[in-house]
Amino acid sequence: MKTTVISVLGTQKDAHGGRSQSRWNTWRPNIGLVQQESLPIDELHIIVQREFTDLANRIKEDISLVSPETSVFFDFIELNGPWDFEEVYEKFYTYSKLPCFHEEKTNYYIHISTGSHVEQICLFLLAESHHIQAKLIQTSPKEGHVRHSTDPKGTYNIIDLDLSRYDKLAARFEIERKNDLEFLKQGIETKSHTFNQLIETIERVAIRSSDPILLTGPTGAGKSQLAKQIYLLKKQIGKINGAFVAVNCATLDGELAKSALFGHKKGSFSGAGTDHIGFLKEADGGIIFLDEIGELPMDTQAMLLKAIEEKTYRPLGAAQDERSDFQIICGTNRNLDDPKKFRSDLLARINLWQFRLPGLAERREDIEPNLNYELENYAKRTGKHITLNSEARKRFLAFALDKSNVWAGNFRDLNAMVIRMATLADGGRITIELVEEEIARYKAANNVNTSSLSEDTIDISELISNDIYNSLDEFELVQLSHVVKVCKESSSAAAAAKRLFANSIKEKSSTNNSDRLVKYLAKFGLKFKQIGNNS
Numbered sequence: 001m002k003t004t005v006i007s008v009l010g011t012q013k014d015a016h017g018g019r020s021q022s023r024w025n026t027w028r029p030n031i032g033l034v035q036q037e038s039l040p041i042d043e044l045h046i047i048v049q050r051e052f053t054d055l056a057n058r059i060k061e062d063i064s065l066v067s068p069e070t071s072v073f074f075d076f077i078e079l080n081g082p083w084d085f086e087e088v089y090e091k092f093y094t095y096s097k098l099p100c101f102h103e104e105k106t107n108y109y110i111h112i113s114t115g116s117h118v119e120q121i122c123l124f125l126l127a128e129s130h131h132i133q134a135k136l137i138q139t140s141p142k143e144g145h146v147r148h149s150t151d152p153k154g155t156y157n158i159i160d161l162d163l164s165r166y167d168k169l170a171a172r173f174e175i176e177r178k179n180d181l182e183f184l185k186q187g188i189e190t191k192s193h194t195f196n197q198l199i200e201t202i203e204r205v206a207i208r209s210s211d212p213i214l215l216t217g218p219t220g221a222g223k224s225q226l227a228k229q230i231y232l233l234k235k236q237i238g239k240i241n242g243a244f245v246a247v248n249c250a251t252l253d254g255e256l257a258k259s260a261l262f263g264h265k266k267g268s269f270s271g272a273g274t275d276h277i278g279f280l281k282e283a284d285g286g287i288i289f290l291d292e293i294g295e296l297p298m299d300t301q302a303m304l305l306k307a308i309e310e311k312t313y314r315p316l317g318a319a320q321d322e323r324s325d326f327q328i329i330c331g332t333n334r335n336l337d338d339p340k341k342f343r344s345d346l347l348a349r350i351n352l353w354q355f356r357l358p359g360l361a362e363r364r365e366d367i368e369p370n371l372n373y374e375l376e377n378y379a380k381r382t383g384k385h386i387t388l389n390s391e392a393r394k395r396f397l398a399f400a401l402d403k404s405n406v407w408a409g410n411f412r413d414l415n416a417m418v419i420r421m422a423t424l425a426d427g428g429r430i431t432i433e434l435v436e437e438e439i440a441r442y443k444a445a446n447n448v449n450t451s452s453l454s455e456d457t458i459d460i461s462e463l464i465s466n467d468i469y470n471s472l473d474e475f476e477l478v479q480l481s482h483v484v485k486v487c488k489e490s491s492s493a494a495a496a497a498k499r500l501f502a503n504s505i506k507e508k509s510s511t512n513n514s515d516r517l518v519k520y521l522a523k524f525g526l527k528f529k530q531i532g533n534n535s
Contacts, residue, residue, distance in 0.1 A: 001105055001107050002043070002103070002106045002107070003039070003040065003041050003042050003043075003107045004043040004045065004101070004103075004108050004109070005033065005044050005045070005108075005110070005111055005137065006045045006101070006109070006111065006123070006134070007033065007044060007045070007046050007047070007110075007111035008046070008047045008111070008115030008119050008120075008123075009047065009055065009059065010028070010030065010114035011052055011055065013113075013114060014029060014030050014055065014059050014114065015028075016028055019058065024152055025152060026152060027140075027151065027152050027154045028059075029139050030046065030059055030063070030111070030114065031059065032152060032153050032154040032156075033111060033156065034063050034067035034070050035066050035067065035152070039137075039156065040070075041067065041070045042069070042070065043070070043072075043073065044070050044071070044072050044073070045073045045100070046060075046072065046073070046074055047077050047095070047115070047119075048074045049079060050076055053074075056074055059072075060072045060074075075095065075098075082115070083116055083117075083118050084118070085118050085121075088116075088118050088122050089122045092122045092123065092126060093122075096126045096131045097131075101132050101134075102132075102133075108132060108133060108134035108135070109135050109136070110126075110127050110135075110136050110137065111139065112137070112138055113139045128161050135158050135159060135160050135161070136161065137156055137159075138156065138157045138159060139155070140154055140155060141154045141155075142154055142155055180207070181196075181200060183229060183233055184199050184202060184203055184226065184229045184230065184233060186373065188369050188370060188373045189369045190363070191369065191475070192358070192362075192363045192365055192366050194358070195358060195363055195366065198355060198357075202226070202230070203233070205353050207234070207239070210240075210327045211352045211353060212308065212328045212330065212349065212350040212353070213230070213329045213330070213353045213355070214329075214330045214331075214332070214350050214351050214355070215227065215354075215355055215356075215357060216331075216333070216354060216355070216356045216357070217333065217356050217358065217359065218359045218410055219409070220359075220410030220411050220413065221333075221357040221358065221359050222357055222411055223291065223357055224289065224331065228244060228289070230287070230329065231287045231289075231329075232244075234287070240285060240286050241285050242284055242286025242326070243282055243283060243285075244283075244286055244287050244289070245279050245282045245286065245287070245288045246288075246289045247260070247261070247279050247288065247289065247290050247291065248291050248292055249291065249292045249293050249294075249295045249296045250291075250292040250295040252295070252296065252300075254297060255269055255316070257296060257300040258299075258300055258303065258316055259276060259278070260278065260279055261279050261303075261307075262307070262313050262314070262315050263276045263277045263278025263280075263315035263316070263318075263322070264276050264278070264315050264317050265315060265317035266317075267317065268315075268316040268317025268318075269317070272316075272317070277315075280307055280313060280322075280324045280326060281322060283324065283326040284323075284325060284326060285325060285326070286326060287326065287327045287328070287329060288327075288328055288329070289328075289329045289330075289331065290328065290330045290331070291330075291331040292331065292332060293330040293331065293332055293336075293350070294332045294334050294336050294341065298341075298343065301342065301343045301346050304346065305343065305346045305349060308328055308346075308349055309349065311323055311324060330350050359407060359410045360407040360411055360413070360414060361405070364400070364401050365475055367397065367400045367401065367414070368397060368475045371400075371414065371418065374414060374415055374418040375387070375422065378418060378419060378422045382422075384422070385428055386421075386425050386429070386430060387428065387430065388430040389431060391432045392430050392431055392434065394477070394478065395439075396435045396439075398478055399439050400414075401478055408446060409446075420441070421435065421438050424437075460480055463484065463526060463531065464524050464526065480524060483500060483517075484526075484531055486500055487528055487531045488531055491532070492528075492532070493518060493528040493532065494513075496528070497516065497517040498513065500513075500517060501516060
């Protein structure tokens with residue numbers, strides 16, 4: 001492997017000692033660099049301004065004496081101001097594209113001990129952004145001060161910018177990332193593996209991208225809340241500084257839609273008594289969330305497309321365009337593929353990042369943590385701490401986990417049920433009687449027939465050890481209770497498995513469902529013959 005180093009001519013540090021013999025008793029960055037026995041350098045590229053050519057030639061001659069195997073190249077970059085960041089970065093960026101810095105079988109290093117601070121920063125940024133695949137080298141005199149150094153070689157340190165190599169930093173970043181994930185989930189300890197993976201992807205996109213995001217999924221799945229959490233996360237880490245503007249497009253129609261989004265000038269239409277800046281301008285520097293975007297009129301969609309692509313638009317009645325640098329998040333619960341109702345070019349623009357939020361029925365394992373979250377929210381809003389006794393909780397979860405309950409309103413339904421029960425709870429405690437009343441109310445309103453799972457659950461506390469029982473979540477207890485109930489009603493493990501895994505059998509996704517049941521029971525120290533119907 002060849003070793004190539006990029007450096008800047010040190011017009012002061014490299015010049016120490018001039019041409020006198022005493023220069024060999026003084027540390028000079030580029031001379032000391034090539035004298036490191038543990039780091040033989042094949043090519044040294046020195047960035048030079050032509051006015052310092054004499055000094056550069058003198059350094060090259062000295063390098064040939066102490067490291068004749070090192071080939072020295074002068075890369076002339078003329079800078080009007082080595083402290084002008086824009087100029088330095090632009091010229092160094094162009095310089096980084098040279099083919100000699102992108103060869104195979106070459107180790108690249110960037111020497112950051114010479115040049116102005118701006119030059120050093122620009123070289124660091126080119127390495128950090130991988131425009132040059134290089135590690136950083138920092139050299140210094142052994143005593144830490146040039147004038148008092150008696151060793152002309154000095155020392156060097158290599159800085160690898162691959163942060164994954166630094167355990168403490170990696171651990172800290174992982175903690176921050178977990179905090180970000182919890183933030184997006186509003187602190188809810190969700191158990192759905194699919195949903196957690198979805199949130200992890202959204203977190204990475206939210207932090208790294210300002211492109212449009214399309215959130216799909218059924219009504220009440222949490223699109224509005226997630227959009228707000230994305231905004232708060234981006235603002236928290238300094239990615240945006242503007243406002244969050246949420247718009248329900250289903251409430252906009254005709255000229256009202258254009259006026260609401262893009263604003264209008266006084267007198268632009270009947271009823272326009274004053275100027276109105278519009279939602280897009282309100283979201284300048286922030287995020288606009290367009291919920292139910294599929295309800296926007298087609299002509300408004302065309303104006304929105306231009307605003308997204310160019311960040312400019314013309315308010316109604318205005319003589320010139322307005323500018324707004326916003327990020328857009330869209331939400332919809334319906335298919336946008338019909339070009340007669342939704343422009344295909346707009347769909348292509350907002351569909352760069354599409355995430356479908358599953359409904360509550362698809363995340364039944366998350367019902368219990370969301371139940372706890374709703375109770376906590378109620379306490380924050382009202383100042384009243386409400387709990388469910390164990391019997392009431394068990395009954396509610398049995399109802400909530402029943403597959404025949406499709407949760408049509410999703411989290412809105414769960415929220416409404418909790419609010420009603422908490423409001424009627426005496427002494428801060430939701431009883432089983434209140435739960436039964438609420439279930440009856442919900443069934444009547446939603447035409448729910450929960451017949452697949454008996455409303456009576458089996459007491460399994462005597463079947464399994466106390467340690468196992470106390471370690472299980474309510475969700476697991478209700479699930480195990482149902483499995484035990486089915487086993488009690490079945491004449492064999494095969495019969496119980498046939499009932500429990502009916503869909504798997506239908507889809508032929510598992511060939512030995514009896515074995516699945518036996519292994520499931522074994523996790524809790526149970527055997528079918530202990531609980532099955534052997535009559």
